[in-house]
Amino acid sequence: MTIDGKALAQSIKEDLRERVESLRLRYGRVPCLAVVIVGDNPASHLYVRSKIDAASFVGIDGMEIELPKDVSEEELLRTVSKLDSDPAIDGILVQLPLPRQIDPDKVLDVISPTKDVDGFHPRNVAYLHLGRPCTFPCTPKGIIRLIDSTGTRIDGKRAVVVGRSNIVGEPVAKLLQDRNATVTVAHSHTPDLAAITREADILVVATGHASLIDGSMIKPGAVVIDVGITRDGAKLRGDVDFESASKVASFITPVPGGVGPMTVAMLMENTIECFEQRMASLLSAPSEL
Ligand code: NAD
Numbered sequence: 001m002t003i004d005g006k007a008l009a010q011s012i013k014e015d016l017r018e019r020v021e022s023l024r025l026r027y028g029r030v031p032c033l034a035v036v037i038v039g040d041n042p043a044s045h046l047y048v049r050s051k052i053d054a055a056s057f058v059g060i061d062g063m064e065i066e067l068p069k070d071v072s073e074e075e076l077l078r079t080v081s082k083l084d085s086d087p088a089i090d091g092i093l094v095q096l097p098l099p100r101q102i103d104p105d106k107v108l109d110v111i112s113p114t115k116d117v118d119g120f121h122p123r124n125v126a127y128l129h130l131g132r133p134c135t136f137p138c139t140p141k142g143i144i145r146l147i148d149s150t151g152t153r154i155d156g157k158r159a160v161v162v163g164r165s166n167i168v169g170e171p172v173a174k175l176l177q178d179r180n181a182t183v184t185v186a187h188s189h190t191p192d193l194a195a196i197t198r199e200a201d202i203l204v205v206a207t208g209h210a211s212l213i214d215g216s217m218i219k220p221g222a223v224v225i226d227v228g229i230t231r232d233g234a235k236l237r238g239d240v241d242f243e244s245a246s247k248v249a250s251f252i253t254p255v256p257g258g259v260g261p262m263t264v265a266m267l268m269e270n271t272i273e274c275f276e277q278r279m280a281s282l283l284s285a286p287s288e289l
Pocket of ligand 1: 139163164165167168169186187188193206207208209212227228229230259260261
């Protein structure tokens with residue numbers, strides 16, 4: 001069965017819209033998300049548009065800040081710091097990738113962990129790995145929701161994650177482990193990848209290598225989550241060959257319409273959670289209001 005990420009994301013956004021409305025009634029304002037985009041990468045502009053559109057659907061104030069591709073690192077850090085110290089802004093996202101002259105780590109360091117809606121700040125990353133409350137990164141969080149939507153019990157399952165990036169592979173492996181799966185992380189130096197992927201009851205693929213996984217590499221009945229996005233002319237291709245894989249898997253996400261919309265829905269959820277936590281802490285320290 002195909003897992004309809006678009007429909008799941010839509011129903012989550014509808015629930016979030018009600019949550020935002022009740023926050024508006026309670027606090028007299030809605031969460032505000034600032035999205036910073038540097039340069040003219042068309043894919044990045046598309047992603048930012050979909051985030052701003054989702055914010056508007058949910059009732060979150062979305063603010064887009066565009067900077068030229070030759071902006072200096074200093075100027076970008078100044079812009080982000082200003083957003084960070086603005087009490088009217090609850091969440092900040094700097095769209096990646098950034099041009100070469102900018103060190104993305106420095107940018108993350110100037111965002112407060114409490115406004116880091118992407119869950120990329122070192123404190124959020126450390127807390128995730130320590131099992132302390134934190135903002136989870138959007139894509140891994142969405143992947144767990146997609147698996148849960150199939151009714152699959154993660155506890156006790158063999159899970160294989162292909163890809164070990166800081167934004168997808170590593171954190172999703174940790175979230176699966178937290179749900180008591182036995183997790184193997186494979187990567188570009190893994191020999192005989194097929195032997196590993198064939199062991200997976202739950203297979204998450206996040207490599208950016210189009211059609212890396214085909215049906216012969218999948219255990220019959222596995223749940224397959226395809227995170228990859230590769231542009232092929234006007235088409236988007238995943239890391240999994242849907243045609244052959246869907247004959248073997250019990251559930252599989254399509255590309256597009258699987259993980260992508262869930263990433264955006266989770267960004268909205270994270271923004272709302274950051275807002276709720278900030279409002280709660282401001283109310284307990286009213287002098288800062
Ligand atoms: P990355 O380039 O940072 O990491 C890729 C990982 O894949 C690396 O760990 C590498 O070791 C592994 N890898 C590469 N080739 C491999 C191979 N032949 N065999 C086994 N492992 C291999 O990428 P990323 O940021 O994790 O993103 C991965 C893909 O997911 C990209 O296509 C990206 O566009 C997509 N993505 C989608 C979403 C979404 O919302 N749908 C979000 C984030 C990333």
